[in-house]
Amino acid sequence: MQSSRGGVNSIRSVFNLSARRMASANGKVMTMGSLNPQVKTMEYAVRGPIVIRAVELEKELAHGVPKPFKSVIKANIGDAHAMGQKPITFIRQVLGAVANPALLSSPDLPSDVKNRVETILGGCGGKSAGAYSQSTGVDVIRKHVAEFIQRRDGGAAVDPENVILSGGASESIRNVMKLFINRTGGRKVGFMVPIPQYPLYSATIEEFGLGQVGYFLNEENKWGLDESELERSYNESLKEFDTKVIVIINPGNPTGQVLPRENIEMIIKFAKKHNLFIMADEVYQDNVYAEGSQFHSFKKVLMSMGDPYDKMELASFHSVSKGYMGECGLRGGYVEFANLDPEVFVMFKKMISAKLCSTVLGQAVIDTVVNGPKEGEPSYGQWKKEKDAVLASLKERAVLVEQAYGSIEGITCNPVQGAMYAFPQIHLPEKAIKAAKALNQEPDFFYAMKLLESTGVCIVPGSGFCQKPGTYHFRTTILPQPELMRDMLTRFKSFHEKFISEYK
Amino acid sequence: MQSSRGGVNSIRSVFNLSARRMASANGKVMTMGSLNPQVKTMEYAVRGPIVIRAVELEKELAHGVPKPFKSVIKANIGDAHAMGQKPITFIRQVLGAVANPALLSSPDLPSDVKNRVETILGGCGGKSAGAYSQSTGVDVIRKHVAEFIQRRDGGAAVDPENVILSGGASESIRNVMKLFINRTGGRKVGFMVPIPQYPLYSATIEEFGLGQVGYFLNEENKWGLDESELERSYNESLKEFDTKVIVIINPGNPTGQVLPRENIEMIIKFAKKHNLFIMADEVYQDNVYAEGSQFHSFKKVLMSMGDPYDKMELASFHSVSKGYMGECGLRGGYVEFANLDPEVFVMFKKMISAKLCSTVLGQAVIDTVVNGPKEGEPSYGQWKKEKDAVLASLKERAVLVEQAYGSIEGITCNPVQGAMYAFPQIHLPEKAIKAAKALNQEPDFFYAMKLLESTGVCIVPGSGFCQKPGTYHFRTTILPQPELMRDMLTRFKSFHEKFISEYK
Structure with a gap:
């Protein structure tokens, strides 16, 4: 390649x-x-x-x-x-009391923290984070993720059933990639990945016996993404692979670029033209610094483009490891699917069931991120600051x-x-x-x-x-x-x- | 089969x-x-x-x-x-304060709990459970696991480098099985598993394209394990597979039997005879109820049998999900390797590095299990009870x-x-x-x-x-x-x- x-x-x-x-x-x-x-x-x-x-x-x-x-x-x-970055107090207060519910009786714990803890524990078997969750994650947290996505994108209601919680985004990314493994011979399934890319992709492509199809980001244009390069990369890949997936990392890792909306529309049209499944790695969605730059989720752009684009298959990923949280060690993340074939979805859930469930405390951290303090709640001021x-x-x-x-x-x-x-x-x-x-x-x-x-x-x-x-x-x-x-x-x-x- | x-x-x-x-x-x-x-x-x-x-x-x-x-x-x-089983107070006190170190200043926290929390956080980047650990786990916790194994087995010092922490034992089991995947054609690597078996094995064997080689436990003899049946199973398997691994679940899941020491010696000799890698699933090691039954670890028996048995490759697994802890949702477990080829070990560590690390809070729970309160410490009485x-x-x-x-x-x-x-x-x-x-x-x-x-x-x-x-x-x-x-x-x-x- x-x-x-x-x-x-x-x-x-x-x-x-x-x-x-x-x-x-x-x-x-x-x-x-x-x-x-x-x-x-x-x-x-x-x-x-x-x-x-x-x-x-x-x-x-x-x-x-x-x-x-x-x-x-x-x-x-x-x-x-x-x-040296310090954790966000609200996140750790919720987490501490989910881990040790005896703390709920402490007068030091703000009422919104207690409220979050009780809601999370209410979704756990035996009201304990020590119980397995469903393999898909604790239902009430999946619901909060769905509400967060809807607020973020200003779009239609999001079905919590399409949200699967995992131990960091990496686990979800690997799970989605696993669907494309085929050991029965024939051509490998090609994954289009940006070059430079985050090595989780190259490592997993190699480990799973998939095909890496690199498309170059344009260093001369602030690591932007050109349609002609996507076409070149895709067309060349067909000699070797059955290319079915395009991976986008936005904001970019390691390159730090933030895709403008028009660029995302171009990618979606390109994916539609070649019948590609889109994987949108959006774990840095809170980390946008440049003047004039703004994060646009693939889900939002895809849905706003209407038919036939809003019927396309998309898996988008988010994590508690980055953003302002930086909670890497706690392992919380999720994938949201759009338009996944329902029978494939059943198989996906069966596949992850053999891994039992992701850490319930990691799931609790996701809850604190997608359901942070709201204006007027006691923790809001400190959290915002x-x-x-x-x-x-x-x-x-x-x-x-x-x-x-x-x-x-x-x-x-x-x-x-x-x-x-x-x-x-x-x-x-x-x-x-x-x-x-x-x-x-x-x-x-x-x-x-x-x-x-x-x-x-x-x-x-x-x-x-x-x-x-x-x-x-x-x-x-x-x-x-x-x-x-x-x-x-x-x-x-x-x-x-x-x-x-x-x-x- | x-x-x-x-x-x-x-x-x-x-x-x-x-x-x-x-x-x-x-x-x-x-x-x-x-x-x-x-x-x-x-x-x-x-x-x-x-x-x-x-x-x-x-x-x-x-x-x-x-x-x-x-x-x-x-x-x-x-x-x-x-x-409905209630968590152990000591575990949750440690976990709560690792999650929210502000609690360390609380006068309600026993000194041994504080001491454990400070030790664990001292092993974390930036003294935060939110930092990634090494992929192998937090060093000080690996050290405590090694000390625990030594105490349990009454044997020689255990090298903490041989201990790898993971999100439950399942993750370690899958990681070890992954070493045996071979997509380059040829015969599948056969895994001897008990029948009946825990379906993590059958599911993973199927997912990884490995070969399942069942050996029947003897229902008429309290689900005991017969050498003749091992031989039959192994020999028949060679028609189809390159059988390289034997999995033992002790105490048994789903069968609940506890292997006597002589039985373990027989299995080790059988494995030696046929040059098999041993995977010992020992997650129920604390759950032994029957009069006269006692848990013997494969590691201990193998080491005590001397040369050439003490040079055999063994991976043994433990978890915080079972025992008296029952902390399934917190996802803590480990594998201890014995006699793994050093170059293969380097590759194993490289392989797990792409998954970053297991949940640090799950690792902290492992610490509470392998480094529980000792007699004389303030938490000992309640913990024991x-x-x-x-x-x-x-x-x-x-x-x-x-x-x-x-x-x-x-x-x-x-x-x-x-x-x-x-x-x-x-x-x-x-x-x-x-x-x-x-x-x-x-x-x-x-x-x-x-x-x-x-x-x-x-x-x-x-x-x-x-x-x-x-x-x-x-x-x-x-x-x-x-x-x-x-x-x-x-x-x-x-x-x-x-x-x-x-x-x-």
């Missing part, structure tokens, strides 16, 4: 997996020779070798091993709390990152319109590229590992997200708190200048 | 999936025709059509639809809290269920030595079997659906767990609280007598 999948070599070299070892028998049942081949080839760069090394470095520092830096700064993953402060600070850091990287020679950086990342391009000298290839590493992997070893700054090489051949990038989050962010940018700039002068 | 897989027909008839419908195109991308074939054929009877109907009946009752019963009694699933009361009550109900079913004509029931289930055999009249087949249903499905519709009692037909051809069973939990249990047994007995007289 047209995408660059360079990370495999990098991983091989780090883990030192040679053909010799893979063939070794060593008397074991499960060896590299008998292992699921897709597990061998799949990659997930956001937690790949650079990050594994960063964790080691942290441990070494803690044990007093001298390093040219005092701390590791992890800008590799969209993990807000790990970078905390939420606004987080989003304002993220906006500031989005600008700071763009400006900082943009001002470094040999680096270009698009505006961070939304989400939590910048994806700057590094213009690497030929000598550096040669040095990397000599080590059987992707050049941006080589660069990122050197950055980590000499400064403690942990970013993810662009090759982990796929990128246009011959271009090199990295993804950095905008999550370090302002002071740490300045520290990181200083370390980065000094490393970059040294690196360029060494390899020019 | 030798197992009876009757449930498919039952599911087809309930969902009314005919070939006609499966071929329908209906203009959609994802149809029954294009759906992942394994999703169509997999089954998970514990949440299958009978249970779906039970949920409908509950809703109908709530809306005032007249029924021949006043309530639905769900004895289909091991969901203790849903059946609550734990003992739950286990004593389960033991009473285990006896009650066995005696009650055993006293009904046409039903035989083995002792419930452990776990949370009885798996009685129903001796169905020929006329009932014919009536069922005329409806294209398994006879025990037919029986269970009639039981549900006429009494509101929800059990799972034995065909969902596989059973010896020509025998019919059902699984019932022992979880209804004593009064409800008596109600259930009364409803059951009266239905059964009517059914038998109708069809004799």
Whole structure:
């Protein structure tokens, strides 16, 4: 395919997996020779070798091993709390009392918090979060999600039956992708994914034996999405795959672009023309910073376009891990289906039933997000203040990152319109590229590992997200708190200048 | 294979999936025709059509639809809290404060609870359960699990690196099974599973395209496990599969047997002889009721057998969903590996990294289980009392269920030595079997659906767990609280007598 999948070599070299070892028998049942081949080839760069090394470095520092830096700064993953963001009080008050209902008798708990807790527990078996929920999730929370979507989109009533709760959006995304697996031979089902993309998609496509069909985002036009590129990508893919699905990430990860409404309409028309199932990854819907940018949900645009578009199949995803919440570790997310074949829906529910249910506490967090305090309720003031402060600070850091990287020679950086990342391009000298290839590493992997070893700054090489051949990038989050962010940018700039002068 | 897989027909008839419908195109991308074939054929009877109907009946009752019963009694699933079991105070106090650390300043929180909360949060990024953990789980909790295993088994130190936390044991079980998938053609990897078995295994084997190799438990000998049957099953399987794994469920689900130590030694020797990877599902390790029965972990027995057995590959699983905790909805579990190939282990960790991490709050619950209050700590007394009361009550109900079913004509029931289930055999009249087949249903499905519709009692037909051809069973939990249990047994007995007289 047209995408660059360079990370495999990098991983091989780090883990030192040679053909010799893979063939070794060593008397074991499960060896590299008998292992699921897709597990061998799949990659997930956001937690790949650079990050594994960063964790080691942290441990070494803690044990007093001298390093040219005092701390590791992890800008590799969209993990807000790990970078010092404080949880929203309302969310944690509800969660604490759902976990320990004895707290409901506390006079310190605001009445709207108690009310939410009682409603959630009322939907749980035996009024306990320790009971399994239905595999689809707690009904009253699904209803609140449906009401939230309706409010957000200003549209018609949403059927709670179309909402399935899950342990983060990732689980729902993987579940939907699983529907398209076919082991009976024949051509693989092709998934159109943006390049660069979030590696959950490439990893899962590989693991499930599906086909990756990359369409390039236009770096020269702020990572925008061109119809001609969609057509090229789709048409080329048909040589190899039975392409049935288009994945859109909006706001973009790792690219941070926010799609204008016309762009979404174009994509929907394109999907209709080629009979594609749309997967809309909208987990950053609260993270829009750029002036003039606005989030439009695929569901809303699709429905407003009328027949035949409002009959199209769509799965859209949301999560409690991003936005102003940043509650990654609590694992709450959902998929909303539109126009899924009813018989397929029955099979989907049967499929997820073998996994029992997602964490009920994660589901409770979803409730706090889709059913937050309303004006006039006792928690509203503090909730609003905390939420606004987080989003304002993220906006500031989005600008700071763009400006900082943009001002470094040999680096270009698009505006961070939304989400939590910048994806700057590094213009690497030929000598550096040669040095990397000599080590059987992707050049941006080589660069990122050197950055980590000499400064403690942990970013993810662009090759982990796929990128246009011959271009090199990295993804950095905008999550370090302002002071740490300045520290990181200083370390980065000094490393970059040294690196360029060494390899020019 | 030798197992009876009757449930498919039952599911087809309930969902009314005919070939006609499966071929329908209906203009959609994802149809029954294009759906992942394994999703169509997999089954998970514990949440299958009978249970779906039970949920409908509950809703109908709530809306005032007249029924021949006043309530639905769900004895289909091991969901203790849903059946009225109260959570352990210590667990919920820790969990509440991990979720909402503001509670740490409360004078009502015992010092040992605070201490646990601070330790857990100290292992979390930004001291927040909202940060992602490593994919393997929070390090300090893994360490506590390793210490727990060492205490339990009285053996050598356990390496925390071999412990991987997950969202319930199910997730770990599926992850280990995933290692054995091979889509490159050739023979399927065979998994030896007990018949009857817990349908997570049959469902996952089907979903992953693996091979199910059933070995029959000996109903005439209290669901014991015979070496000759293992040999027969293994040898026959080789005609079709490359059999590499043996799954043991101890204490047994759905059969409730507890394996004596000699039996475990026999299984380990058998596995060694045929070079099998052992998966030991030990989630009911705290649920042992019968006089003279005792839980022995596979890890302990394997290690104590010395060379070459102590070099064998073993994955053993535990969970917070069962035992005295019953915290199913919180999703905490783990796998401990022994002797896994180090390179395969690296690949395993890479594979789970794409799923980010399991719920940190579920991980915190694991901590409360493996690191409960110790004698002398302030929470110890109440914790001990609550734990003992739950286990004593389960033991009473285990006896009650066995005696009650055993006293009904046409039903035989083995002792419930452990776990949370009885798996009685129903001796169905020929006329009932014919009536069922005329409806294209398994006879025990037919029986269970009639039981549900006429009494509101929800059990799972034995065909969902596989059973010896020509025998019919059902699984019932022992979880209804004593009064409800008596109600259930009364409803059951009266239905059964009517059914038998109708069809004799």
